[in-house]
Amino acid sequence: MDWIGSFGSEDIGVDIGTSHVVIYVKHKGVVFSESSVIAKNEMTREYFTYGTKAEEMEGKAPKEITVLHPMKHSAIIDYNGAAYLLNSIVNQSYLKNMFFHPRLMMCVPTGINSVQRRALLEAAVAMGARKTVLIDQPIAAMMGMGLTGGESVGNMVVDFGGGSTKIAILSAHGIVVSHFSLESGNELDQAIMSTIRDKYHVRIGKKEAESLKIALGASWDLDSAPRVAETCGLSLVSGYPVKIAVTGEDIAHAINPILYKIFKSIRDVIQRTPPALLASIREQGIHLIGGGAQLAGLDELVSRVTGIPAHVAKRPNYVNAVGAGMSLDYINEFRDSLQDLH
Structure with a gap:
């Protein structure tokens, strides 16, 4: 990457999730967090609003209005809708001056395929980006939580998102073991x-x-x-x-079967973890992020199921975007975990 040293004041970290879009601007912090929802008038075939305003229409709008989710399972499924969403975000008056042909560090689930990469690239173009790099979400999360991930230190991150759950073991600024689950x-x-x-x-x-x-x-x-x-x-x-x-009791009976599938995946990842990292993971604990991490009692239940202390990260909805932005200052250390798109 011949541009690795070129990041500057216009650099931003972006986390486009199934439920929310979060944007972090270097030296300014998190400047935007909105629902990943748009509304479309089926009569005119035009999108007309997004975010919380669109979300509040769900189940209440007249029949000619459709409320859409352009992201599903952490991937773009509706490019035109995603482009409208991101373009609308950029063109807000209080954000417009921050997005003059920025360079983006965009979070992606581990193991993203080429089609999904292309969709993210096109979404970045819709934001007016002149350079886009993808960073694996667990790496970004590690940075956002201030974890070092040194050569011999293992960290476990569980991202309870709106559209998927991502589990990863990290060490030496890389992903050792990972798992992607549709439970969300x-x-x-x-x-x-x-x-x-x-x-x-x-x-x-x-x-x-x-x-x-x-x-x-x-x-x-x-x-x-x-x-x-x-x-x-x-x-x-x-x-x-x-x-x-x-x-x-009603809620427990409803959600526990889904949670137990996630807990099984967590145990499976632990069992696949190299023994040399297990001691530090037990010492560091399991780091819970994402909107679902805020479910009351979840950390206690994860600890009970795994026998390893679990902690909810500070501002768990934001750590991916914050970490993506922060990683710009350490980009040479992460070059093996990055994908240069354009």
Whole structure:
């Protein structure tokens, strides 16, 4: 890479996730975090809003309005939608001056294929980038959490994202073992929606399911004092809006089967880890990042299942973008983990 030493004040780190887009600007920090959602008018075939505004329309918009998610399982599935999303972000008045032909360090899941790389390149072009480099998300996360990853130090990172879960063992600025799973925060929400429908014959939306997940997420021990949260939905019996009381036991039964699949993947990765790294991983603990890492009680449950202390990173939604931006200062150390796109 003949441009390795050329990063400067216009360099930014970007994390385009299934649920959120996070942008970090060197010397300024995180300048943007929005939902990866767009809205389209099917009559005019035009996109017209994005982010939280689009997300709030989900399930409420008139029939000619479609709410879309251009990312799925951490990959772009709708290029035009993703290009609109990123272009709209860049053209916000308070961000526009920061994005004058920037150089991007963009986070990607480990093992990304050539088609997905090309989609990311085109998305970067939509942002007006003059140079784009991909960095594996676990490497970016390690930097974002301030972990050194020295030659003999092992670190374990579990990224609970909205569209996927990524698990990695890192050492010496490289990925030793990794695993990509489709179990995700969105799956937890869908499971809660299904449980409420089947048990109470009430249909609730994704935001209501997410609120229940947050409110009752710590109810792992079904023998403890019951916890209850109220939510509103549409009765499938009467056809009218109703308010119901949902228990922690309901949520546990809904999400635990999915969580246990993730825990099995974590154990599998630990079993594939070189023995020389296991002692330092036990000492460092398992680092939990991503929006799903904020599920109450998750760190305790991961510790219980693995026998290794687990910690939720500070600002777990932002560590990938922050690490991508920070890695620009150490780019020569990471050259083997980077992919120069253009």
